[in-house]
Amino acid sequence: MIIAVTLNKETNEVFGHFGETENFYLYNTDTKEESIVDNGGFSHHSLISYIISLNVNVLICGGMGSHAFDLLSESNIKVYPGAQGNVKNVIKKYLDNKLIANYSKIHECSHNH
Secondary structure: OEEEEEEEOOOOEEOOOHHHOOEEEEEEOOOOOEEEEEOOOOOOOHHHHHHHHOOOOEEEOOOEEHHHHHHHHHOOOEEEOOOOOEHHHHHHHHHOOOOOOOHHHEEOOOOOO
16 A cells, blocks of 8 residues: 655655645555655646556645545545644554544635646
C-alpha cells in the first residue's frame, strides 16, 4: 500500500492544502520505502490524475476542496483530511489506526479547475 502525505518540505509537516502542495511524502507499507516527490507541476484538479499515477491508496492532507475529495474517493483512494504535524508521526498514527479524519477540513471550491 502507498500512503501519500502533502508535505511542507521546510518543516517536514503536513502541508495545509492538497491543491496547493508542492511536494508529497510517499511511504510504501510493503517495502518500507520512503520518498519525496514534487507535485508533478500540477495543482488542484490536475493533481488527481497525478496521485492516481503514483498508485496511491491513502492520501493524508491538511485540507482540500470537496471536488478533489469526491474524485479521489471515487478512485478508491482513502482520504484523511485535517492532519497536522510531522509527516512520519502522522503516518505512524495512520498505521496504528489512530489517525482520525477531520471532514470539516473539506471546503467548497471557489476557484476554476
